[in-house]
Amino acid sequence: MDGSEIISGIKTKLQDFNAISVSKNYSDEICIKVDPQVFKDTCLALHKILPSPVMMLFALDERKAMGKFVINAVFASFRRSQWVILTMDIPQENPCFDSLAKSMYSANLFEREIWEMFGIEPKGNPDLRRLYLHDEVWPQGNYPLRKDFQKMKVGNLGEYKFGRVEGEGIFEVPVGPVHAGIIGPGHFRFSVAGEPIINLEIRFGFTHRGVEKIFEGKSISDAIRFSERVSGDSSFAHSLSFAQAAEKISGISVSLRTAYLRGIFLELERMYNHANDAGGIALDVGFSFPAAYASIIKESILALNEKLTGSRYLKNINSVGRVSVDFDGSKKSILQESIGKIKQDFDELVKILNSSVSFMDRVDTAGVLKKKTAFDLGVVGLAGRASGIPTDLRKYFPGIYKEAKFKMVTQGAGDVLARLRVRIFEFEESCRLIEEFAARMPGDEKIENDPKPKEGSALGYVEGWRGPVLYWLKTDSSGLIERCKIVDPSFHNWQALSYAVLGNIIPDFPLCNKSFDLSYSGNDL
């Protein structure tokens, strides 16, 4: 399959559409280069015909080599199992481009990020406040992802302005960034009328570490360890996504055994997080017995992880072309035994939750995220599926999941209960998948995978437990990383939280928040 179908699709929306070039470097990526004048219209056309929110939108600083900036927009064509990458060049003098945010809201945060990191102005975006570089500490005129950025320049400091809701009886409740629990830092600014929430604005960036900048110049083998540390509870999904991008660039295809092992670990990561969240939702409504029960289940999965891999949180496993875990017959039987027991325990937990009237009363109809809102915001992964948006990379880019007959879980209501149910059903599906993978996994096979440094760029993608974890990687001729753009599902989904809580009362906010359970570090980068 080549890009002609996509091109003709675009032409139904834009009659005189002409691409500068269409290339297909990998079987699952179509790269279309267009003129800056038609970039916006092409994006909107793709958004409509695929239909897909913008999954990634990011800039590259190519001024040294080619004297220009480059902007890439990545869309997913789920039906055709293709990624469509739209590219345009931006001149280095006075760099700017037409904002997409007003017609396609899912581009909004990406544009703000491009503006603060590269100084490329999205013309027409009404909100150009910074996301990560806080005005209170980062003076104007610093663009850290530009290649020539060395050290922070001294300059005028600014102030972040929150949106204001005014009127009689409206109060502002500022919460965070330091919270009473041991969680990541984020500032939540509620506008309330009594207890009901009128508006919620979330401010991030407190754990901004410059991850993408740190990736630059690293070798692939160093960077893969680093990618495990980007978001702690998804370390396997992140390293797998990174490894896939690197493998595509070096032209390595992994053995079937490796693919199955990766599938098993990815599902184990999903399971421990889903068990944790089911317990967390119970704990946040003060239902402490099932919460304690869930923590036992989580612990037994972590203990299983350790037995299988030596790492409770599945670190130090992935490398380019292989996994560094020896998986013999005894481990297989440990796995099957433990999964059976974990499944029993989990069924018991679900029974307790389902039969509690007081618990159901709390989660039912709380924190509803409507399907339309979710689609417009580009909500992905688990939260999207709970609102009736059927996107799961495991279904549309199946690989080993095809053989295992993966069943996607969707719900329609979009409330806390729907998100809990997606977790419950996915947990059960993961148990089944792991058993299936373990049974199908072929015996030992030795494949010499010696990654040679190669120049190129590719997209890695994995459906982590929250949603798609995307890595766009570009290496130079010596194999060092030139640009690594990461999109964690939290980046798309955080803004959905501020819509889901509207009309709910303040004491229900922690419950809504927990039902999304998004990552601060995955978002802040």
Place this chain on the structure above:
Amino acid sequence: MIKILIILLQLIFFIAVSPFISGVITKIKNNARMRKGQSVFQPYCNLVKLFSKGEVISETSSWIFKAAPFIVISSSLGAALLIPVFIFSGQTYYIGDFLALIFILALGRFFLALAALDTASAFGGMGSSREMFISSLVEPAACLVVFSVSLQFGSTNIASFSGMHPVSISSLVASFALFLVAIAETSRIPVDNQETHLELTMVHEAMVLEYSGKRLALIEMSSYIKQMIWFFLIAQIIFPIAVPCSINTAQIIPWCLWYLARIFMIAGAVALAEVSVAKMRLFRVADFLSFAFVLAIIATICAILGV
């Protein structure tokens, strides 16, 4: 002179025993959750720790913030004096009025709510408004229980029902209503959650969020005492026991054991109720407390009917 000694003895008794009840409840809860849990003496350690710590007091707060903990602890101790433990009861001996007890406790709560507003923290304000919302529903139910009890015994004097009396249907229903009231008053699930770390869901904890050190210890202490008072009242209605009029060592030990055992039975019931349900949505608390109110009405009707 002996009277003063007895009063002192009663105060010491409440101060010494009441943290233990909280410790026992926490222990039962933890064991029910398949956990080992902290020692039953942990509340004492917490109090010692808090008393030896320094304090942070907001510069923008007024004298109310500083004075409130003392008013709160005085109100709890004052209420504790109305309970017949060592202060010997007899039909003619006037101990205190049940209604007075409810409103002495309300005084403490009023000042705590004021103090929470005083610091102008967003959480304090939320805590105060929620506490007032809940207490406006608790007090009618509590008062109605008083009426039903006083109809039975012909007086609102607590001494009137502190002797040995038969347990009627009215007392059973009244004690259940009082149990629901006590759950709300001691900020326990399903009304409030003492253990939560979620500042946005707190009620009582949100009000005392700005306190630290000695003043926080006083507030904690007064919560323990208040809890013991409510448990005592429930126990006295449903498991009545007469206070012995003379001190006889052969009688006093089993009496003491039974006296305390009933309180721990109530504590156990509270602990099990806490682990078996989820906390309610805030506005659902109105339904919960209206149920307590309806029970109190039934108790009153039963009392009028004489059953």
